[in-house]
Amino acid sequence: MTNPNNKTVIITGANSGIGRETALGLAKQNFNVILACRNLQKAEEARDYIIRNSKNDSITTEQLDLGNLNNIKTFAKKIQANYKRIDVLINNAGSVYNYLGFTEDGIEQTFGVNHIGHFYLTRLLLNKIIKSKPSRIINIASFAHYSSEGIQINDINYENTQYKGFKAYSESKLANVYFTRHLATLLDPKVTTVNAVHPGMVRSGFGMDGDLKGLYGQMNKLFRFFEISSTAGARTPIWLASSEKGGRVTGEYFARKRPGLISTKARSPEDAKVIWDYSENLITERGFSLPSIN
Numbered sequence: 001m002t003n004p005n006n007k008t009v010i011i012t013g014a015n016s017g018i019g020r021e022t023a024l025g026l027a028k029q030n031f032n033v034i035l036a037c038r039n040l041q042k043a044e045e046a047r048d049y050i051i052r053n054s055k056n057d058s059i060t061t062e063q064l065d066l067g068n069l070n071n072i073k074t075f076a077k078k079i080q081a082n083y084k085r086i087d088v089l090i091n092n093a094g095s096v097y098n099y100l101g102f103t104e105d106g107i108e109q110t111f112g113v114n115h116i117g118h119f120y121l122t123r124l125l126l127n128k129i130i131k132s133k134p135s136r137i138i139n140i141a142s143f144a145h146y147s148s149e150g151i152q153i154n155d156i157n158y159e160n161t162q163y164k165g166f167k168a169y170s171e172s173k174l175a176n177v178y179f180t181r182h183l184a185t186l187l188d189p190k191v192t193t194v195n196a197v198h199p200g201m202v203r204s205g206f207g208m209d210g211d212l213k214g215l216y217g218q219m220n221k222l223f224r225f226f227e228i229s230s231t232a233g234a235r236t237p238i239w240l241a242s243s244e245k246g247g248r249v250t251g252e253y254f255a256r257k258r259p260g261l262i263s264t265k266a267r268s269p270e271d272a273k274v275i276w277d278y279s280e281n282l283i284t285e286r287g288f289s290l291p292s293i294n
């Protein structure tokens with residue numbers, strides 16, 4: 001099939017749930033879709049599913065582990081070399097963990113994967129995204145950011161604090177909102193927009209493989225009866241990625257295709273800047289450089 005749209009979208013964590021359905025929705029609109037996934041076998045299965053259901057065969061898979069800075073760097077190099085444009089980047093991958101664990105680079109994994117991995121990836125691809133103007137960055141956050149009273153950057157690895165999975169998750173989602181809002185202030189909205197999304201409570205694989213135990217695990221199972229499908233959860237990301245209206249706004253947090261309310265905590269531009277600088281330091285002190293934004 002030809003590609004009259006000729007736009008390219010990268011979607012992280014696109015082998016299941018919201019990411020896979022977002023990829024399918026954009027494939028149906030004739031985007032070239034890059035499925036950026038940790039597990040290539042699952043990515044290939046998702047690719048088959050998307051081609052079968054969209055009749056768009058311009059779907060490629062690339063290996064990406066957001067818990068490994070070196071792997072992110074390799075992925076970004078491949079994208080820079082092999083693809084002409086990045087019209088849309090959707091930072092979707094994310095997990096909640098019941099236990100304290102660390103990324104390859106020694107960062108607590110919830111913050112490390114959900115925020116730092118995407119922060120680094122976006123920074124490495126940003127100049128290409130800017131050159132592909134008008135372009136869009138979409139960060140899948142969550143209303144869970146409301147539960148966070150702030151990101152404990154004085155003890156990000158829980159050396160002196162008791163680890164709680166949902167606390168770490170809500171902090172990582174607050175970081176997604178801060179990242180969105182600060183990045184939006186650095187970019188010309190006529191060139192690149194950046195927005196966050198709460199997809200809704202979605203009946204995906206999220207938190208279902210034993211990652212969430214105790215009260216939150218029970219609640220997660222109970223809520224499944226009331227949750228929306230991954231297809232429904234993908235509606236707002238698809239709309240933001242592809243509609244004319246979705247390209248007009250920047251620095252917002254969307255739910256159900258409308259700007260949603262963010263928490264009082266998330267509204268602070270000063271805190272957003274603190275987390276931006278902190279994230280840069282976490283990456284550079286591990287020997288990884290960050291390109292300047294121009």
Ligand SMILES: NC(=O)c1ccc[n+]([C@@H]2O[C@H](COP(=O)([O-])OP(=O)(O)OC[C@H]3O[C@@H](n4cnc5c(N)ncnc54)[C@H](OP(=O)(O)O)[C@@H]3O)[C@@H](O)[C@H]2O)c1
Binds near residue numbers: 065095143
């Ligand atoms: N479900 C909800 O109710 C809900 C609500 C609000 C926000 N969200 C957000 O929506 C996003 C998508 O979640 P979902 O509900 O679709 O859950 P999901 O079905 O569990 O999908 C999560 C995806 O993230 C990927 N991932 C996890 N760790 C990764 C890593 N280190 N590197 C690369 N990919 C990684 C997973 O890949 P593997 O298959 O390799 O694990 C999977 O493809 C997440 O950011 C989540 O926080 C979900």
